Amino acid sequence: MAEIFLALLHHPVVDRNGRLITSAVTSLDLHDIARSSRTYGVRAFYVVHPVPEQREFARSVIDHWHIGYGRSLDSRRVEALDLIEIVLDLDAAMAAAERAAGRRPEIVHTSAREEKGMSFAAMRERMAAQDAAPVLIMLGTGFGLAPAARERADLALEAIRGAGDYNHLSVRAAASIILDRLRGR
Amino acid sequence: MAEIFLALLHHPVVDRNGRLITSAVTSLDLHDIARSSRTYGVRAFYVVHPVPEQREFARSVIDHWHIGYGRSLDSRRVEALDLIEIVLDLDAAMAAAERAAGRRPEIVHTSAREEKGMSFAAMRERMAAQDAAPVLIMLGTGFGLAPAARERADLALEAIRGAGDYNHLSVRAAASIILDRLRGR
Numbered sequence: 001m002a003e004i005f006l007a008l009l010h011h012p013v014v015d016r017n018g019r020l021i022t023s024a025v026t027s028l029d030l031h032d033i034a035r036s037s038r039t040y041g042v043r044a045f046y047v048v049h050p051v052p053e054q055r056e057f058a059r060s061v062i063d064h065w066h067i068g069y070g071r072s073l074d075s076r077r078v079e080a081l082d083l084i085e086i087v088l089d090l091d092a093a094m095a096a097a098e099r100a101a102g103r104r105p106e107i108v109h110t111s112a113r114e115e116k117g118m119s120f121a122a123m124r125e126r127m128a129a130q131d132a133a134p135v136l137i138m139l140g141t142g143f144g145l146a147p148a149a150r151e152r153a154d155l156a157l158e159a160i161r162g163a164g165d166y167n168h169l170s171v172r173a174a175a176s177i178i179l180d181r182l183r184g185r
Numbered sequence: 186m187a188e189i190f191l192a193l194l195h196h197p198v199v200d201r202n203g204r205l206i207t208s209a210v211t212s213l214d215l216h217d218i219a220r221s222s223r224t225y226g227v228r229a230f231y232v233v234h235p236v237p238e239q240r241e242f243a244r245s246v247i248d249h250w251h252i253g254y255g256r257s258l259d260s261r262r263v264e265a266l267d268l269i270e271i272v273l274d275l276d277a278a279m280a281a282a283e284r285a286a287g288r289r290p291e292i293v294h295t296s297a298r299e300e301k302g303m304s305f306a307a308m309r310e311r312m313a314a315q316d317a318a319p320v321l322i323m324l325g326t327g328f329g330l331a332p333a334a335r336e337r338a339d340l341a342l343e344a345i346r347g348a349g350d351y352n353h354l355s356v357r358a359a360a361s362i363i364l365d366r367l368r369g370r
Contacts, residue, residue, distance in 0.1 A: 041348030166261070169361065172357055176358035176359075177369070184345070185346040
């Protein structure tokens with residue numbers, strides 16, 4: 001069964017007007033996606049940010065729960081946050097995932113705007129194969145991954161579809177649905 | 186097809202030690218669950234809180250995006266927040282849902298601790314029937330719904346299961362997964 005790695009990118013992503021930006025770290029992204037990751041057996045959750053001060057902020061969010069009062073409050077939260085590794089860019093995430101898995105993961109693109117892309121059912125089946133390659137699933141903050149991120153991907157997943165045309169899920173909700181569709185029971 | 190109503194309860198819920206509490210409104214719960222609700226065709230999303238000041242706070246979160254600067258920023262966010270109704274208790278949510286649907290909804294209990302409960306597949310099928318009753322799905326904040334909430338339910342859904350025993354999803358993630366399992370394409 002394919003090992004799953006997640007990478008939450010704060011760059012290159014786009015804003016509401018499609019312009020290339022670097023977004024800020026949101027502490028609740030870290031908590032929510034770490035808890036979903038832990039629930040669905042994700043091997044590591046990379047928080048990717050090019051700015052040192054933002055990486056330090058992400059570190060402080062995690063450390064708050066590791067040290068003293070936070071730790072005693074909620075060990076299950078710590079267990080989830082332990083999956084987080086804070087890295088500079090996608091290359092660093094890939095290098096870490098390759099070290100952990102022993103082989104290079106396939107990079108998977110996800111987007112609410114994806115018009116083609118592999119179906120979740122096909123991807124789930126592919127990942128269930130005995131010798132399936134690990135996958136590193138890219139998630140975009142802001143208004144989603146920039147085209148430069150899609151170019152790095154080995155394959156793209158279809159957009160999540162709900163009941164109508166509206167598909168503006170938060171990245172936290174999208175991450176949980178993607179994991180549930182690929183690995184839920 | 187059954188109409189879906191969501192109710193996010195801040196009371197009666199439990200804390201990490203299983204004690205009955207009233208939790209505080211979290212603005213990101215409102216945003217995330219409203220966006221997931223809009224994506225999956227939920228008819229109304231009730232934010233349930235017994236404390237007037239907390240209901241006012243919830244109102245201010247919504248109004249921020251309705252008025253002036255916020256509205257111009259992101260109309261899709263407003264479209265989601267428009268699904269929210271802020272109410273005092275479950276009875277008020279039920280009365281509002283009954284008015285909207287023209288018949289009394291079935292109350293559905295959800296919990297990470299649910300050990301029995303109807304499978305998502307069975308519930309989805311049940312809800313797809315032509316004359317299916319509307320459902321009002323209760324979601325718990327804090328560490329989940331208290332036993333008093335379960336007693337109000339007409340039926341319970343099975344707990345969401347991931348890859349192992351860890352199942353501490355955020356309520357935001359759980360809500361999105363529940364909707365996707367019941368109504369996703």
